[in-house]
Amino acid sequence: MKTHKLALAALIGSMTLSTAAIAADAAQEPEAQKYAASSDARQQTGIESKDKLEQALGVGKDKAHYSKALEEMGYKVTSINDSDETNLELEVVKDDTSYEVEVKFDAETKLSTSVDVSSNVWETEATEEAKGEN
Secondary structure, three states, X not given: OHHHHHHHHHHHHHHHHHHHHHHHHHHHHHHHHHHHHHHHHHHHHHHHHHHHHHHHHOOOOOHHHHHHHHHHOOOEEXXXXXXXXXXXXXEEEEOOEEEXXXXXXXXXXXXXXXXXXXXXXXXXXHHHXXXXXX
């Protein structure tokens, strides 16, 4: 009889433990989903911010327009990576976000024909300092 009681107690105990483990796993899934959703939202916000910045900078402008416009929008130009007759490439920082702004110009009119804003992968030391990473 004691053996039956012990076996029954062990069975009930293992069922309780299994239920607790399942509940713990279920509780972790929403956290992982929240993180993934948060990451997706940050990525989408970044894409929207780049698109808005491109639109705000516009095309059909001269070279001097871009540095001035970026500073007026609260960005700090931390590096000029390329600047010639047909190209302008800048690194800019605002808060902890860094972008690379690439502008193409028409050689004859000297006005911009395209603006591309992308996440800055290879940051200069000045950009890292402006973001507070050094």
